Amino acid sequence: MNGSQGKKSVSIPIMIDDVKKDGHFQMSRCTYFSIASNLPSTEITQDPVLNIPSFMIGFTSLICYPSGHSKLFDKPEEISKLFEAVEKVEGLFVDINDIWLPNFVFDEANRERGSVFRILPELFKLAYDYQNGVITDDEFIKTCKEKNFPTEYSPEETEAFQKWGLEQIEHASKYYKDNPSKWLKTLDKLKEEMK
Amino acid sequence: MSRLKVTLIDVGWGDSILLESEDSQGKFHFALVDSNDNSEMRSSYIFLRRHFEKMGLKIKKENMPFFRFVLLSHAHTDHGRGLESIMREFRTENFIYPKFHKPGILSKLQDFARRYPMYASHFQSVDTMDAIDLGDAVITFLWPKHGDPPMEDTENNNSVVMRLKLGEISFILTGDAEKEVWERIAQEIPDDTRFLKVPHHGSENGTFDGQNPVWLYDCPRSAKLGISSHVTPHPHPHQRVINLFNFHQMEFYRTDINYHLSFETDGQTVSVKYSH
Numbered sequence: 001m002n003g004s005q006g007k008k009s010v011s012i013p014i015m016i017d018d019v020k021k022d023g024h025f026q027m028s029r030c031t032y033f034s035i036a037s038n039l040p041s042t043e044i045t046q047d048p049v050l051n052i053p054s055f056m057i058g059f060t061s062l063i064c065y066p067s068g069h070s071k072l073f074d075k076p077e078e079i080s081k082l083f084e085a086v087e088k089v090e091g092l093f094v095d096i097n098d099i100w101l102p103n104f105v106f107d108e109a110n111r112e113r114g115s116v117f118r119i120l121p122e123l124f125k126l127a128y129d130y131q132n133g134v135i136t137d138d139e140f141i142k143t144c145k146e147k148n149f150p151t152e153y154s155p156e157e158t159e160a161f162q163k164w165g166l167e168q169i170e171h172a173s174k175y176y177k178d179n180p181s182k183w184l185k186t187l188d189k190l191k192e193e194m195k
Numbered sequence: 196m197s198r199l200k201v202t203l204i205d206v207g208w209g210d211s212i213l214l215e216s217e218d219s220q221g222k223f224h225f226a227l228v229d230s231n232d233n234s235e236m237r238s239s240y241i242f243l244r245r246h247f248e249k250m251g252l253k254i255k256k257e258n259m260p261f262f263r264f265v266l267l268s269h270a271h272t273d274h275g276r277g278l279e280s281i282m283r284e285f286r287t288e289n290f291i292y293p294k295f296h297k298p299g300i301l302s303k304l305q306d307f308a309r310r311y312p313m314y315a316s317h318f319q320s321v322d323t324m325d326a327i328d329l330g331d332a333v334i335t336f337l338w339p340k341h342g343d344p345p346m347e348d349t350e351n352n353n354s355v356v357m358r359l360k361l362g363e364i365s366f367i368l369t370g371d372a373e374k375e376v377w378e379r380i381a382q383e384i385p386d387d388t389r390f391l392k393v394p395h396h397g398s399e400n401g402t403f404d405g406q407n408p409v410w411l412y413d414c415p416r417s418a419k420l421g422i423s424s425h426v427t428p429h430p431h432p433h434q435r436v437i438n439l440f441n442f443h444q445m446e447f448y449r450t451d452i453n454y455h456l457s458f459e460t461d462g463q464t465v466s467v468k469y470s471h
Contacts, residue, residue: 133427189326194331
């Protein structure tokens with residue numbers, strides 16, 4: 001499944017945000033990236049299925065792979081490039097959303113915050129329906145067990161996202177050091193200013 | 196006369212809290228804590244937009260930034276998603292956040308703030324050393340402690356616990372801080388607390404350590420409690436927590452039953468309004 005872009009084996013990268021093990025609730029919250037827009041488009045789009053020319057007014061589009069021919073987000077630069085490429089188009093941005101998945105769909109050794117897995121669109125759709133209340137907890141769990149959807153840990157993407165996160169921490173740290181005039185005050189200083 | 200109002204926005208599930216303060220000159224100041232908006236359901240955004248419109252405030256560039264600060268209480272997606280969109284729409288003077296073990300969604304927000312200073316003029320982490328004004332109200336932080344390393348067990352325990360003080364009254368916001376945090380700071384809940392947001396959506400681990408309540412006995416009985424419920428997919432608030440509040444005859448409100456909850460003070464008295 002990993003990295004293959006053939007129509008039958010498209011996979012979606014998701015990152016574990018939190019693993020819950022509270023009594024009967026054994027699920028992980030997972031984040032995914034999407035391209036989003038809240039603005040009307042200015043160009044007519046030809047719907048590929050219905051073949052109806054139309055203008056889009058806002059949309060959300062799930063991101064599966066980096067731009068170009070890359071098959072994985074296996075370098076921090078791929079992640080930065082993605083944001084920059086999307087944001088070049090007026091009104092578009094990369095949004096983060098989440099879904100819940102049962103803990104048992106992940107291999108236990110890698111089931112932790114920050115791990116990236118690739119899942120099939122069928123599993124994503126099921127989780128999306130669950131998120132939106134279309135199916136119940138029981139239906140969701142039961143179908144996941146019955147279908148036994150494969151999920152694949154993606155070590156390259158896990159590492160790339162971790163490195164990218166570290167880069168953001170470094171950038172934030174440098175920005176902070178370079179801008180002392182903007183720092184929040186201590187309570188004593190603030191009270192002095194508010195007098 | 197100065198006023199401070201804290202509104203727990205009913206966003207279906209999760210936290211999103213509007214802070215608004217009217218100073219002695221009649222000027223309004225706003226801040227936002229968390230959002231759980233996604234691309235399809237923009238509950239916080241819609242609430243904010245309608246609220247500002249009702250106040251007669253025009254959402255246009257000349258009035259930006261709308262927010263004195265936007266705070267991510269901790270680096271979990273159900274508290275941070277949608278914040279980028281909200282900062283794009285309303286802009287903020289400061290984007291602030293706590294220390295963290297693994298950054299998760301915070302990385303994306305840091306990257307956004309750094310690349311788009313027009314939307315977030317400044318960004319930094321906060322701890323017990325910091326303070327910020329909101330009109331005549333002063334905001335300080337009880338947690339995380341300055342100089343301590345981040346908690347590694349769960350990001351919930353890196354949640355910002357903040358005190359908003361106006362006159363003789365304090366309001367306390369608690370993020371998703373769990374029992375490990377309350378064991379360390381429950382005694383610091385001020386005696387003048389008259390509103391406290393129940394930690395972690397009213398989950399067991401935000402209020403109990405085994406059989407023992409971890410913060411309730413340090414919270415003045417006169418304080419009103421507000422719960423940002425998270426009934427889907429968790430069963431938050433937990434029935435044990437509700438039973439505890441009932442047993443001690445605490446006055447509490449919850450977003451899954453009462454919808455939007457507003458707690459307001461003039462620095463001496465407190466009132467509560469809710470939609471249902």
